[in-house]
Amino acid sequence: MDLRDTLEEAAFRAELRAWLEENLPAGLQGHRGGATRFEGPEMREWSRALYAAGYIGLTWPEEYGGGGAPYTHQAIFLEEMARAEAPPHIGVIGIGMAGPTIIAHGTDEQKGRYLAPLLSAEEIWCQGFSEPGAGSDLAGVRTSARQENGHFVVSGQKVWSSFAHIADFCILLTRSDPESTRHAGLTYLIVDMHAPGVEVRGLRQITGEAEFNEIFFDDVHVPAENLLGDVGSGWQVAMTTLLHERGTLGFALQATLEVQIRKLIALAQDRGANQLQRDRIAREWIEMQGLRYTNYRSLSALMKTGTPGPEGSISKLVWSEANQRVTKLALEILGPDAALGDENAPYGGYWQYQQLRSRGNTIEAGTSEVLRNIVAERVLGLPYSR
Amino acid sequence: MDFTFTPEQEALREQAREFLAANPEPTWVQLAELGWTGVSIAEEDGGAGLTFVEEAVLFEELGRTLYHGPYFATIGLALPALPSELRAEVAAGEASWTLALGPLVPDLDTAERVAIVGGDGIYELEDGEREVLATTDESRPLGVVRGGDRGRRLADSTVLAEIEARSQTALALEACGLARLALEDALEYASSREQFGKKIGVYQAVSHPLADAYTRVELSRSLALWAAWCVAIGDPQAAIAAAAAKSYAGESAVAVCETAIQSLGGIGFTWEHRLHRLYKRALGIESFGASGTRLRAEVAAALVEGEVPGLSQTPDSVPVTQGG
Numbered sequence: 083m084d085l086r087d088t089l090e091e092a093a094f095r096a097e098l099r100a101w102l103e104e105n106l107p108a109g110l111q112g113h114r115g116g117a118t119r120f121e122g123p124e125m126r127e128w129s130r131a132l133y134a135a136g137y138i139g140l141t142w143p144e145e146y147g148g149g150g151a152p153y154t155h156q157a158i159f160l161e162e163m164a165r166a167e168a169p170p171h172i173g174v175i176g177i178g179m180a181g182p183t184i185i186a187h188g189t190d191e192q193k194g195r196y197l198a199p200l201l202s203a204e205e206i207w208c209q210g211f212s213e214p215g216a217g218s219d220l221a222g223v224r225t226s227a228r229q230e231n232g233h234f235v236v237s238g239q240k241v242w243s244s245f246a247h248i249a250d251f252c253i254l255l256t257r258s259d260p261e262s263t264r265h266a267g268l269t270y271l272i273v274d275m276h277a278p279g280v281e282v283r284g285l286r287q288i289t290g291e292a293e294f295n296e297i298f299f300d301d302v303h304v305p306a307e308n309l310l311g312d313v314g315s316g317w318q319v320a321m322t323t324l325l326h327e328r329g330t331l332g333f334a335l336q337a338t339l340e341v342q343i344r345k346l347i348a349l350a351q352d353r354g355a356n357q358l359q360r361d362r363i364a365r366e367w368i369e370m371q372g373l374r375y376t377n378y379r380s381l382s383a384l385m386k387t388g389t390p391g392p393e394g395s396i397s398k399l400v401w402s403e404a405n406q407r408v409t410k411l412a413l414e415i416l417g418p419d420a421a422l423g424d425e426n427a428p429y430g431g432y433w434q435y436q437q438l439r440s441r442g443n444t445i446e447a448g449t450s451e452v453l454r455n456i457v458a459e460r461v462l463g464l465p466y467s468r
Numbered sequence: 469m470d471f472t473f474t475p476e477q478e479a480l481r482e483q484a485r486e487f488l489a490a491n492p493e494p495t496w497v498q499l500a501e502l503g504w505t506g507v508s509i510a511e512e513d514g515g516a517g518l519t520f521v522e523e524a525v526l527f528e529e530l531g532r533t534l535y536h537g538p539y540f541a542t543i544g545l546a547l548p549a550l551p552s553e554l555r556a557e558v559a560a561g562e563a564s565w566t567l568a569l570g571p572l573v574p575d576l577d578t579a580e581r582v583a584i585v586g587g588d589g590i591y592e593l594e595d596g597e598r599e600v601l602a603t604t605d606e607s608r609p610l611g612v613v614r615g616g617d618r619g620r621r622l623a624d625s626t627v628l629a630e631i632e633a634r635s636q637t638a639l640a641l642e643a644c645g646l647a648r649l650a651l652e653d654a655l656e657y658a659s660s661r662e663q664f665g666k667k668i669g670v671y672q673a674v675s676h677p678l679a680d681a682y683t684r685v686e687l688s689r690s691l692a693l694w695a696a697w698c699v700a701i702g703d704p705q706a707a708i709a710a711a712a713a714k715s716y717a718g719e720s721a722v723a724v725c726e727t728a729i730q731s732l733g734g735i736g737f738t739w740e741h742r743l744h745r746l747y748k749r750a751l752g753i754e755s756f757g758a759s760g761t762r763l764r765a766e767v768a769a770a771l772v773e774g775e776v777p778g779l780s781q782t783p784d785s786v787p788v789t790q791g792g
Contacts, residue, residue, distance in 0.1 A: 083477075083521055084470050085697055086780055091469060154469055347771050357765070360772060364764035367771055368712040372687030375471065375694045382471040393686040400683060455672070457679040462655055464669035464678065 085378065087158070094151075095158050101135055102166040113169040114432060116439060117291035120172075120248055129171040129203035138171055139181070139201045146185060146197045153384055157333045157377070164337030175245055176200035176207035178331070180253045183270075183323045187311040192272070196251070208249035208275070210240035210297055211320065218452045220255070221264040221317070225299060227256035227271060229313070234258070234271060234304040236279075239296060242446070246282045246295040249275045254299075255320050258313055268316030272308040273299075289438045324448075331447075332377040332397035339370050339401055342408050342436070346415075349433070355415055366408050373400050392461045399453045402443035409437035471693070477525055484529035492533055496578075499539065500561020507543070513552050514559040520634065524641050524696035531642025532649045534607040534749050541566035541575035544638030546583050548630045549590040549623040567631070568593070568613055570757065576600050576611030585625065586618055594619035605752035607745065633699050633710040636763075639753045640692040640713035643721035646746045647685050650721075653743060654678055654728035657735070674731060681724045688717035704777035711767055714753075715760035721750035 087095060110128055119125050132138050140156045142148020149155070163170065171177060181200055184192055199205040216222035225238025236256060246252065252273045259267030273280070279302035284292030311319040343366055350363055380394030412433040413420040424431045444450040458464045473481070487502065488494070499505050507523045509515025516522075523543055530539055542558060546565035550558065557563035566579035567590070573582070577600045582593040596616025600609050658669030658678060668674050695709035703709075725747035729736035736743050754760060770776055 083473060083693070083697055085694065087469060157469075350772050355772065360768035361761065361764050363771060364715075364767040368691065368716050368764070368767060369687060371694065371709075371712055372691045372716060375690035376686055378469060378471040379690055379693075382469070385470075386472055393690075396683045396686060400687070451672075451676075454676045454679040457682055458669070458672075458675035462675075462678060462682055464655065464658055464675050465667045467670050467672060467675070 098162050106168045112167040117293045125172045126203050133202045147201050160333040160337050164341050173203050175209050179323045180207040186322045187319050205250040208243045208246040208252050210252045210254040212242045223255050225256045227258045227269050236299045236302040241296050242294050244294045246297050265317040269313050270310040270316040270319040271304050277302050335401035336373045405443050406440045409440045481525045488533040496564050497561045506559030509555045509559045513556040520700040527638045527641035528645040531645030536607045538564035538575040538579035541579045545635045548627045572610040577609045588625050589621050590623045592619040605748040633706040636710040636714035637695040640717035643717040643753050644689045644692050647721040647724040650725045650728040650746045651681050654731040657732050677727045681727045684720035688720045691716050703780045711763040715763035718754040719760040725750050
């Protein structure tokens with residue numbers, strides 16, 4: 083047990099920190115996120131700069147344009163990005179989900195075609211999993227993929243798809259066997275978002291902006307070479323994607339929570355906080371530290387055994403509920419001014435926006451209810467509820 | 469960065485679990501024979517020359533079995549105040565100690581010698597009168613000392629900061645051990661007990677609180693082990709880490725026991741089941757020294773008015789900090 087960086091990790095951290103100081107544009111530091119990150123070319127330029135400096139795909143094999151680095155480097159990268167308040171690479175779906183799935187299940191041609199432009203932010207990806215009738219219960223997918231003359235014809239509707247309006251490709255879970263039900267008969271496709279028959283409509287959310295979208299597929303032709311995995315094995319392929327969504331996110335989540343709590347402390351210094359509020363500030367900081375070292379334990383197990391520790395499965399659950407409490411506490415410290423919106427609000431409306439946005443945290447990427455089921459059934463071994 | 473136990477530390481845990489299962493009420497001499505009383509005592513004083521991380525393993529296991537004896541008082545509380553030759557006695561199992569940090573002194577019924585804080589130093593109590601009090605947690609009686617004289621001067625009071633960090637961390641670790649056992653009891657019950665034709669663990673009204681209890685156990689462990697490591701290497705974060713660990717793990721152990729008692733229903737409420745004993749130790753840990761609320765006031769002061777030190781640098785002094 084040694085919580086310090088190794089010499090090699092310390093060198094990587096120092097080099098990265100210096101690079102961020104030198105290269106992070108002032109206008110992007112402390113970027114509030116949300117839909118504004120899609121506007122203008124700055125975010126893509128920043129993403130490209132991160133890639134050119136070798137910080138994107140750190141743990142991917144070198145043959146696919148990655149850095150071949152250990153997971154600890156990825157953890158340090160996320161910690162330092164958060165410390166510098168640098169916005170993440172814009173291609174989060176590509177890097178976190180599509181890329182790892184293509185590495186695991188893709189053909190050599192697919193790897194050669196898609197991985198490099200995904201890392202460099204030349205091409206943006208979105209995810210087409212959820213449907214109006216298939217949310218937490220993903221096996222209810224109905225979007226159809228008919229096989230016809232050596233290609234697929236896709237029809238249906240996906241929903242809650244972030245980045246779809248700027249995306250070049252979609253990882254799409256379809257039902258290729260119309261007679262099938264549940265987990266069988268599903269097929270995983272890569273779909274060109276510029277193909278005829280693809281329509282994207284923004285979904286305005288609780289914050290007033292549109293970060294995610296509905297996607298409509300109307301007889302969209304998808305070439306056979308865009309099949310990922312085998313026809314009918316879509317469920318297994320999708321599980322790879324979701325494993326990555328939940329497995330590698332912990333450090334990023336803890337790091338963003340740490341930034342949020344740092345801002346909360348600055349707010350308390352600026353506006354004053356009473357004893358009850360101070361107690362809650364301390365409570366949140368302590369739990370955030372607990373989350374940090376829980377991630378460290380899970381990562382250490384991954385480094386030693388190749389499998390992340392089971393305790394890592396609580397990261398998203400803990401982060402999402404903490405972020406909701408932290409942002410609401412900030413509104414409480416703001417007092418009556420918390421009612422003011424946008425430009426009238428203190429600090430440019432940062433806290434009002436963050437608090438509303440946080441309500442999505444316990445819904446997106448696995449609801450807290452589903453995550454508690456996963457902990458209960460798969461980690462604690464309680465009997466399955468379904 | 470490596471947050472795993474070494475094979476030797478894992479072996480120590482296994483030894484502790486097996487030994488304590490077979491000997492739930494070990495004597496001080498037995499613990500000394502196992503080498504547990506001298507874990508972090510220097511080899512020249514008859515100890516093993518290891519660190520608080522190894523002691524952390526033992527505190528967790530001793531908490532799990534609600535060990536009744538002077539291990540916490542001696543190793544978690546008094547040890548930093550003891551000079552070399554008195555440490556040698558502890559390592560050899562010839563002496564056990566407790567330290568009166570506040571009016572209620574732990575393990576007064578089993579500790580042989582008593583240290584007191586006075587003025588600028590820590591002294592051995594001579595000829596004092598001891599009274600062991602009835603306590604809710606029968607496995608860790610508290611007592612008071614009256615009268616007596618300052619005997620030998622043991623240490624300067626500057627050692628108190630280390631004692632605070634060690635003792636808070638030791639209690640956090642005990643809390644982790646007992647909370648884990650309470651959770652295991654609840655999981656076993658929820659997996660076997662049937663009502664309305666189903667195992668009760670199927671019902672999310674039962675399983676989700678248990679998932680939350682697991683979350684609290686794991687976050688507690690992460691905080692307690694972070695604090696233990698800080699104490700072991702004398703990290704500048706040790707004080708705040710220990711306060712964080714004790715406040716979170718203490719309150720969590722209470723909450724986890726409450727969830728477990730509720731999960732077991734009537735059985736969990738009986739004297740016969742061990743849950744009430746785990747619960748009472750948890751309550752005792754939470755109230756001992758500084759409660760969660762008081763510790764959070766200290767943490768808040770450091771966060772809002774003061775400064776939180778960074779984690780230690782790497783051995784060659786390359787600057788390292790945590791993400792924030």
